[in-house]
Amino acid sequence: MSLIVQKFGGSSVSDAEGVKRVAQRVVDTKNQGNDVVVVVSAMGDTTDDLLDLAQQVTTKSGPSRELDMLLTAGERISMAVLAMAIHELGAPAQSFTGSQAGMITDGVHGAARLVEVRPDRIRDSLENGNIAIVAGFQGMNRQTRDITTLGRGGSDTTAVALASALDADYCEIYSDVDGVFTADPRIVSAAHKLNEVSSEEMLEMAANGAKILHLRCVEYARRFKIKLHVRSSFSDLEGTWVIPTESDGDAPDLTKEIPLEQPLISGVAHDRTQAKVTIVDVPDVPGYASKIFGSLNDAKINLDMIVQNVSTRSESRTDISFTLPQDQGDAAIEVLKGVQAEIGFADIEYNDAIGKLSLVGAGMKSNPGVSFHFFDALSSAGVNIDMISTSEIRISVITRADLLDAAVRAVHTAFDLDAEGEATVYGGTGR
Numbered sequence: 001m002s003l004i005v006q007k008f009g010g011s012s013v014s015d016a017e018g019v020k021r022v023a024q025r026v027v028d029t030k031n032q033g034n035d036v037v038v039v040v041s042a043m044g045d046t047t048d049d050l051l052d053l054a055q056q057v058t059t060k061s062g063p064s065r066e067l068d069m070l071l072t073a074g075e076r077i078s079m080a081v082l083a084m085a086i087h088e089l090g091a092p093a094q095s096f097t098g099s100q101a102g103m104i105t106d107g108v109h110g111a112a113r114l115v116e117v118r119p120d121r122i123r124d125s126l127e128n129g130n131i132a133i134v135a136g137f138q139g140m141n142r143q144t145r146d147i148t149t150l151g152r153g154g155s156d157t158t159a160v161a162l163a164s165a166l167d168a169d170y171c172e173i174y175s176d177v178d179g180v181f182t183a184d185p186r187i188v189s190a191a192h193k194l195n196e197v198s199s200e201e202m203l204e205m206a207a208n209g210a211k212i213l214h215l216r217c218v219e220y221a222r223r224f225k226i227k228l229h230v231r232s233s234f235s236d237l238e239g240t241w242v243i244p245t246e247s248d249g250d251a252p253d254l255t256k257e258i259p260l261e262q263p264l265i266s267g268v269a270h271d272r273t274q275a276k277v278t279i280v281d282v283p284d285v286p287g288y289a290s291k292i293f294g295s296l297n298d299a300k301i302n303l304d305m306i307v308q309n310v311s312t313r314s315e316s317r318t319d320i321s322f323t324l325p326q327d328q329g330d331a332a333i334e335v336l337k338g339v340q341a342e343i344g345f346a347d348i349e350y351n352d353a354i355g356k357l358s359l360v361g362a363g364m365k366s367n368p369g370v371s372f373h374f375f376d377a378l379s380s381a382g383v384n385i386d387m388i389s390t391s392e393i394r395i396s397v398i399t400r401a402d403l404l405d406a407a408v409r410a411v412h413t414a415f416d417l418d419a420e421g422e423a424t425v426y427g428g429t430g431r
Contacts, residue, residue, distance in 0.1 A: 002169040003126075004029060007039040007136065007159035011176040012233035013078050014044035022174075022233055023085035026131060030091055035126045037166065039136040039159040040082055042074025047152075050074060064109035068138075068149045072098070075135035075155070083133045093131040096121060098147075101132075102165075103139030103158060105148045112139060112148035113216075114157070117165040134162065153214030160217045164224040171226055173213060174233040179240030180205070180212055182267040182417040187405050191412065192419035194266060196241045201266040201360055202228075204394045208358035209271025218242070265361035265370075265415045270408050274304060275329045276354050276386065276398060278321040279336060281311050281346035288343050289320065292336070299335045301328050305356075305389040305398065321387060323398060326352050354386065355404030358396040359411060371395065377414035383407045 006026060013019050030036050042050075050070050054062050079095040086093040102118035125132045136155025139148050150157055156173060163171035180202065181191040197205075199222040206215040212230060221228050222244060231239025282288055289308070296303065304323040311317035324332055329350060336348050359374050374395055378385065383406065387398040399407055412418060 001033050001035060003035045003037070003166060005037045005039065005159050005163040005166070005168045005171040006174065007155055007172065008041065008082075008174045008233055009155070009176070010041040010044050010046070012174050013040060013082065016081075018233075019043075019078075019081050019085050023082060023089055025233065026082075027086060027089045027091045030131055037122060037126070037132045037134065037162055037168070038082065039134045039155055039162065040075060040078040041136050041155040042071075043078050043081075046074035046077065047071060065146055068109045068147055071149055072135065072138040072147055075137050079133045079135045086131055086133075091131055092129055093133055094125045095133040095135070096125075097135050098138035098158065099140035101134045101162065103161065104142050105139035105150070107141040107144055107146065107148070109146070109148055111151040112141070114139065114150070114161055116142075117161045119162055119165050122162070122166065134158065150216075153217070156214035156217030157220055160220045160224075160226055160228070163226050164220070168226075170229055171221070172229045172231060172239075173217075174231060175212060176232060176234060177212065178232045178235060178237050179230050180210070180242070180267070182265075183408055183412045184211075184270065185422075187270070187408050188268075188412045188418075189422040190418035190420075191267075192417065194240050195238075196243060197266050199228075199242055199244050201393060202242045204358070204360045204391070205267055205269045208269040208360070208394065208396055209273075209356060210267070210269040213242070265359065265417065267360055267417070268408055268412050268415075269358045269360060270404055271356040271358075272401060272404065273326055274323045274354060274356055274398075275326045275350065275352035276321060276323050277329070277332055277336070278319055278349040278351075279345050279347075280319055280349060281314055281317045282320055283344050284311075284316050284318045291339060291343055292320065295335050295339050296332060299331055301332050301335065305387050305396065307387050323354070323356065323387070353401045354398050355401045355407075356396055356398055357404060357407050357411065358394055359415070360394050373414050374411060377410045378407055381406050381410035383410070 008022050012022055026036055026038055054067060054070060076097060083093040083095040101122055104116040105112035105114055122132045136158040137150050141148055159171050179193045180197055181193055183191040185191045203218045203222060206213050206218045225244040228242035229239055301324060306322045308318055308320050311319050333348060333350060383399050383403045385397045385399055389396045
């Protein structure tokens with residue numbers, strides 16, 4: 001007997017028919033002799049609808065504590081309705097909120113982080129023969145006893161955390177596509193599904209815009225060596241296995257002739273949610289960059305790519321550019337204006353009409369041909385580059401937002417990732 005954690009996204013339980021379809025899949029898994037824990041997201045666009053409701057009654061975002069109380073209602077609806085549908089099929093099921101499931105978090109509303117998982121009630125439910133249904137995306141702070149949320153996509157993290165705490169055999173993440181693809185199939189129709197990908201490569205893809213898995217979920221799975229199976233709730237096809245880095249599979253047979261690029265490349269990820277900030281004419285003096293980034297750190301601003309160049313305006317000056325989430329742009333500008341007089345830089349430039357493209361794959365550092373083909377493909381597509389960042393398994397660039405789709409297709413084709421047929425997208429969100 002195996003213990004399997006299954007997570008279903010909002011598109012999978014978007015309506016009553018979707019809930020019934022998920023219920024049947026869960027019961028089938030149970031009838032195969034498995035213990036099953038199910039984590040659910042809010043139905044369809046429920047979370048967005050609740051956010052819209054909040055904005056109709058308040059001029060700002062509203063008290064963060066109350067917003068969390070509101071948003072967690074979506075997952076509570078899903079868990080109860082799914083439990084009812086499973087009962088209708090003749091199988092016993094019990095639903096649990098995040099706090100009832102033992103998801104203990106810090107006190108940060110809207111973006112809480114797990115500090116402990118104590119799924120005692122889940123274990124008891126399983127021992128009594130039940131299917132346990134858990135509301136994703138939520139937990140409780142032990143000190144304040146307040147309900148918290150884990151941020152958008154947090155149901156993925158709930159599922160992986162429970163899989164670790166319960167010592168599950170693996171965790172299945174269901175969405176509206178058949179697995180992890182070499183690019184977003186909504187942009188590249190010829191993208192093909194990967195049968196297996198290492199957790200390290202998946203981490204880079206998630207960090208650089210691939211929406212199929214939440215970044216924190218992949219981080220958690222990698223840290224605690226949880227096998228993930230990413231698949232569609234709309235088909236019975238085998239999905240993509242995300243394997244912990246220590247178990248990436250057998251080493252390649254070096255006695256066989258292998259093409260240079262294709263075995264190295266896992267896929268092309270993109271991100272439309274970032275903005276670029278350039279601090280112009282910063283005095284080129286030791287310690288000033290530290291003051292700038294220290295002030296941003298104090299404000300909890302998440303930075304991504306950072307580039308420093310000789311100033312285009314003055315000698316002995318420098319320009320510092322970085323990218324960050326668009327929803328933190330206003331806060332970052334406010335922080336920088338607060339230290340402008342002290343540091344003495346000339347101006348702040350802000351641009352949210354950008355896109356990030358990333359090529360992810362193992363072995364890039366030792367294969368210079370990868371870089372050439374990457375930049376040659378962008379050049380041929382007429383895509384200009386604003387910033388470049390690299391790691392051992394990733395090359396990322398910033399370009400204009402209106403060129404991003406063309407850039408993704410060009411790079412995907414250049415590395416022979418195009419499949420003969422078209423990828424199937426059953427829903428509309430990929431989650």
